[in-house]
Amino acid sequence: MALATWVGNIQASPVSIRSSARHPPQVLEAPDKLFARHARQQDIDAVSSRADDDDSSMSGILRRDFDVVSPPSKVLPPRSDDAADASDGDYKPPKVIPRSGEEFSMSGKLSPLHKVILSRADGITSAGDFEPFSPPPKIRPSQSRISRRQSVWTSGFIRNLINKFTGQSPTKPVPGSGSTSSGLTPCQQNGPSKYGIPEMETLPKYYGGGSETLWGTITTTNANPYKSCPQTGATRSYDFTVAECDIRPDGVETKRAVCVNGQFPGPLIEANYGDMIQVKVTNKLHEKGTSMHWHGFLQTGTNQMDGVPGVTQCAIAPNATMTYTFRAELYGTAWYHTHYSAQYAGGAVGPMVIYGPTNTNADIIDLGPVMLSDWYRNDYMTNIRGLMRPISEGGPINPLTNSNLINGKMRFPCSKTNLKCDTADYSTFKFTSGKNHLLRLVNTGSNAVQKFAIDG
Amino acid sequence: MISNDFMPVEPYNTSMLALGVGQRAEVIVYGLGKPTDKVWMRSNIVAWSINDGQLTEALGVVYYEGADTKTIPTAGLNEGPAADTSPRWCGNDPLTVTVPSFPLKASEPAITKHLDIRMKNNGTHMLLNFGDNSFRANFNDPLLGKALSVLSTISSRQETCGTLVPRRQ
Numbered sequence: 001m002a003l004a005t006w007v008g009n010i011q012a013s014p015v016s017i018r019s020s021a022r023h024p025p026q027v028l029e030a031p032d033k034l035f036a037r038h039a040r041q042q043d044i045d046a047v048s049s050r051a052d053d054d055d056s057s058m059s060g061i062l063r064r065d066f067d068v069v070s071p072p073s074k075v076l077p078p079r080s081d082d083a084a085d086a087s088d089g090d091y092k093p094p095k096v097i098p099r100s101g102e103e104f105s106m107s108g109k110l111s112p113l114h115k116v117i118l119s120r121a122d123g124i125t126s127a128g129d130f131e132p133f134s135p136p137p138k139i140r141p142s143q144s145r146i147s148r149r150q151s152v153w154t155s156g157f158i159r160n161l162i163n164k165f166t167g168q169s170p171t172k173p174v175p176g177s178g179s180t181s182s183g184l185t186p187c188q189q190n191g192p193s194k195y196g197i198p199e200m201e202t203l204p205k206y207y208g209g210g211s212e213t214l215w216g217t218i219t220t221t222n223a224n225p226y227k228s229c230p231q232t233g234a235t236r237s238y239d240f241t242v243a244e245c246d247i248r249p250d251g252v253e254t255k256r257a258v259c260v261n262g263q264f265p266g267p268l269i270e271a272n273y274g275d276m277i278q279v280k281v282t283n284k285l286h287e288k289g290t291s292m293h294w295h296g297f298l299q300t301g302t303n304q305m306d307g308v309p310g311v312t313q314c315a316i317a318p319n320a321t322m323t324y325t326f327r328a329e330l331y332g333t334a335w336y337h338t339h340y341s342a343q344y345a346g347g348a349v350g351p352m353v354i355y356g357p358t359n360t361n362a363d364i365i366d367l368g369p370v371m372l373s374d375w376y377r378n379d380y381m382t383n384i385r386g387l388m389r390p391i392s393e394g395g396p397i398n399p400l401t402n403s404n405l406i407n408g409k410m411r412f413p414c415s416k417t418n419l420k421c422d423t424a425d426y427s428t429f430k431f432t433s434g435k436n437h438l439l440r441l442v443n444t445g446s447n448a449v450q451k452f453a454i455d456g
Numbered sequence: 457m458i459s460n461d462f463m464p465v466e467p468y469n470t471s472m473l474a475l476g477v478g479q480r481a482e483v484i485v486y487g488l489g490k491p492t493d494k495v496w497m498r499s500n501i502v503a504w505s506i507n508d509g510q511l512t513e514a515l516g517v518v519y520y521e522g523a524d525t526k527t528i529p530t531a532g533l534n535e536g537p538a539a540d541t542s543p544r545w546c547g548n549d550p551l552t553v554t555v556p557s558f559p560l561k562a563s564e565p566a567i568t569k570h571l572d573i574r575m576k577n578n579g580t581h582m583l584l585n586f587g588d589n590s591f592r593a594n595f596n597d598p599l600l601g602k603a604l605s606v607l608s609t610i611s612s613r614q615e616t617c618g619t620l621v622p623r624r625q
Contacts, residue, residue, distance in 0.1 A: 198525075220464035220557040220558065221558055223558070224558055226560065250511070296461060296462050309593065309598065310594060310595050310598050310599070311599045311600060312598055312599075312600045313598055314595065314596060315595055330463075332459045332461075332463070332464070333480045334462060334480060335478075335480070354462075358459070358464065359466070360458055360484060362484065364484060370516075372499040373514075374501060374507070388581060391581060392580065396582050399506075400506055400507050400508040401506065401508065401512075402507070402510060403514075404501055404512055405514050406497060406499055406515065407516065410511065410514045412510075412511055416511075417510075426516050426517050426528065427517070428518075428519055428525070429516060429517070429518045430521070431485075431489070431521070433487045433488075433489055433491045433493070433520050433521065433522075434487055435487050436484050436487070437486075438482060438483070438485075439482070439485055440480065440482055441473075441475060441480060441481045441482070441483060442475075442479075442480045443475035443480075445477055446477060447506065448477070448502065448507065449475070449476050449477070449504070449505050449546040450474065450499045450501065450502075451473070451475075451499065452472065452475065452481075452498070452499045453473075453497075453498050453499075454495060454496070454497050454518060455495040455497075455529065456488060456489050456493065456495040
């Protein structure tokens with residue numbers, strides 16, 4: 001509550017305002033699956049509890065007392081110290097045909113990491129009045145496929161082509177112009193992401209119109225979530241495609257970013273405490289493996305779903321699919337990211353919200369995930385090659401963070417770069433005076449510690 | 457602040473909070489402003505996190521319900537509560553204030569090991585070492601599969617040798 005009680009040192013300098021529609025009606029229609037949060041939920045079948053573990057060793061802690069709703073409990077084996085025990089011993093990692101050794105080789109093609117920073121002469125040279133190309137609206141690939149259409153339209157290819165023919169470059173606005181008008185559409189900036197734009201919906205208290213009976217009488221104080229969890233019988237299914245994407249999170253061009261379903265940050269995974277989550281992950285990267293790690297999930301009995309290549313699975317080969325199935329054993333806010341090389345630094349991250357008991361009865365507007373993330377202009381392979389540069393060639397180069405984002409957005413002052421740069425939008429959040437707002441903060445970056453605050 | 461990394465905490469007040477990579481915090485922010493207010497939301501990279509110094513403060517805009525969304529707040533960069541008095545401090549709020557709603561008692565460890573984390577030269581590369589070991593994954597032969605096959609070997613032996621390994625359900 002006191003986040004907002006700090007009285008900021010507001011600088012009262014007037015700013016010039018260039019009026020413009022905040023977002024052109026560019027936000028594309030989302031058909032069937034993409035943003036219909038409630039479309040996929042299955043009916044909640046039952047609520048039952050985990051076997052009654054013994055919490056009595058915790059002095060002063062209430063013993064768990066689940067209200068078990070019919071049908072009779074499906075009882076999961078109690079968690080024990082047998083942590084290494086997988087539910088069934090027949091784990092068979094998918095076969096991966098080894099590709100070219102690019103990931104491991106330190107070939108002569110090694111590009112110095114800070115080439116971009118040191119030699120900025122390769123950027124766009126002149127500012128013009130050219131309006132950035134807008135992708136044709138109303139076409140949106142289904143969630144399961146990043147269609148060729150999208151990758152072509154949103155790739156800079158066509159924009160570049162037009163620039164080349166007209167001899168013009170995208171507008172280079174004055175930084176900090178005090179306007180919300182943007183040189184980029186939300187789609188050019190982040191793909192079909194809804195985070196930080198007015199179209200972002202507030203989140204419900206329970207997923208799929210459920211109620212607190214989903215987790216019975218469990219509260220934050222009367223049950224040890226590390227020892228038991230309800231079984232709702234529901235499975236939440238998602239379809240992810242990992243592929244390269246053309247995004248410009250802070251307005252500056254990015255090389256070979258990697259996105260889930262073409263958007264940065266990736267789609268929101270939602271479930272209720274005790275639900276099963278099932279995510280089909282398809283790799284559409286060119287000659288690169290991938291995998292998805294569900295950060296913070298216990299994976300009791302589902303060790304092989306943890307998403308770490310070389311440890312719990314073989315990487316998902318290009319054009320291959322792996323379906324992850326695991327339970328929401330804890331509740332609150334989490335995130336997912338690819339776990340192959342430094343891939344997630346390139347953008348393949350997204351938030352997860354598990355609705356469950358909370359520590360407040362206040363009337364709250366859930367504004368959803370607020371992802372804080374450092375950002376690199378270089379593609380992840382360039383960064384990792386620098387980090388792993390052989391001693392004979394000069395040893396490791398630590399990648400430097402180039403920018404910082406909230407929900408994948410920030411307005412980089414274009415005067416500070418010679419790279420292609422357009423005015424980008426800040427993430428926006430709708431507050432209501434006198435109301436409580438829930439912010440689900442996640443540091444989805446790959447290097448930097450973040451310090452978060454709100455003026456006012 | 458009501459929850460930290462999947463663990464509800466006893467609510468406490470703060471004007472700023474630090475999050476390391478991967479950490480999460482659920483915060484409730486009371487809308488103290490007027491309906492026409494607009495203010496910055498800020499996130500700063502701590503000074504120790506390596507960066508090129510060009511943009512270390514990410515901004516978002518909080519618009520109250522009656523605010524003019526065609527304009528942005530006027531406060532400058534690096535002001536407000538994000539103007540940290542100890543910008544190099546990367547720690548979270550002290551454990552004395554982050555009290556879990558359901559405290560778990562740590563059990564006595566059976567084994568205690570001291571592991572130093574170091575960058576070490578292995579002859580050709582600098583590698584992170586964890587207690588004098590670095591890990592090289594074989595992407596075609598993940599450890600879990602190996603562990604399971606070791607387990608199944610041991611568990612076939614365990615019938616005669618006792619219970620050394622986790623029991624299979």
